Amino acid sequence: MKQAATEKYSRPVTAPLRFDWTQTEIAALFDLPFNDLLFRAQQVHREHFDANEVQVSTLLSIKTGGCPEDCGYCPQSVHHEAAVEAEKLMDVDAVVDAARAARAAGASRFCMGAAWRNPRGKNFERVLEMVERVRAEGLETCMTLGMLDAQQAQQLKQAGLDYYNHNLDTSPEFYGDIISTRTYEDRLDTIHHVREAGMHVCCGGILGMGEARVDRVSLLEQLACQQPHPESVPVNLLVKVEGTPLAEQDDLDPFEFVRTLAVARILMPQSHVRLSAGREQMSDELQALCFLAGANSIFYGEKLLTTPNPEADQDRLLFERLGLRPA
Ligand code: SAM
Ligand code: DTB
Ligand code: SF4
Secondary structure, eight states, X not given: OHHHHHHHHHSOOOOOOOSOOOHHHHHHHHHSOXXXXXXXXXXXXXXXXXXXXXXXXXXXEXXXXXXXXXXXXXXXXXXXXXXXXXXXXXXXXXXXHHHHHHHHTTOSEEEEEEOOSSOOHHHHHHHHHHHHHHHHTTOEEEEEOSOOOHHHHHXXXXXXXXXXXXXXXXXXXXXTTTOOSSOHHHHHHHHHHHHHTTOEEEOOEEEOSSOOHHHHHHHHHHHHTSSSOOSEEEEEEOOOOTTSTTTTOOOOOHHHHHHHHHXXXXXXXXXXXXXXXXXXXXXXXXXXXXXXXXXXXXXXXXXXXXXXXXXXXXXXXXXXXXXXXXO
């Protein structure tokens, strides 16, 4: 018995990339004993990445609040009591200053987020200028601006945008419980335009919104059956903001969060899996487990878009204690 188990788990897993994962297969990974699942995720991770390297991105909210969409988790929606005060789109110079500071602090990618349903008119032109200027500072660029049409995606690509973030958020089945102002198909269309324009896709979701495991399986199926896989897969843990419909949501079992990261790592071996929102609420030990499960990217800096993130010093210390290197 013992011999068989050792053989089973010491077999190298040089499996080719797959885009035809079934829900049954994905659910079976979730069902593995925790230690076996983490071991498999580590094996896959080490085949494709340096397991002690974590990519570091900085996030800036270039246009905060006043969003017409009704995403149930989001404090920037005008539909919720929590609504953070609406601000105008930042000036290009101020964004470039923030990008320089991020580079000085060790970030390799600068992500800019806007609380829009979709970008329009003069604002879109200003956003294109931001991409050009931030890129000229020697940083990789990423934006998340809501829905894009094919032409906008091409214009962003021409301006030099490396990544576009657009999340599926949850399963197609649970989606309608969270958002009513745009459809799952709308999201898939935007992702398609981004891919067609030749940009890297950053696409993931949020856990802990009251979805069932089958929804997490279904979300991962949606992501892992995209060909190519999204280059970057942000996995957010719901930040419960007072005044949003999801403020009183029960906590997700932290091990279920770790399991989801591990399964994402196994399904999408070459993608960066980003431990995104929710780190502020996690212990160092839980974050260490997330890295062990194959998460290899984080947002760095004291603020996400509107909610707090761990202080940079705290992250530096955690990296030191775990022997991790920012990349
Ligand atoms: N408005 C654009 C959009 O939704 O596509 C871009 C900005 S939006 C804030 C980017 C992503 O942040 C959302 O898709 C969602 O996955 C994540 N997010 C927003 N609020 C969150 C929260 N309270 N907890 C965790 N993730 C959140
Ligand atoms: C993503 O998946 N997570 C980031 C980024 N993409 C833009 C946003 C997290 C936002 C958390 C809530 C807030 O700070 O407003
Ligand atoms: Fe608007 Fe994006 Fe928040 Fe949804 S997640 S309300 S689209 S800012």
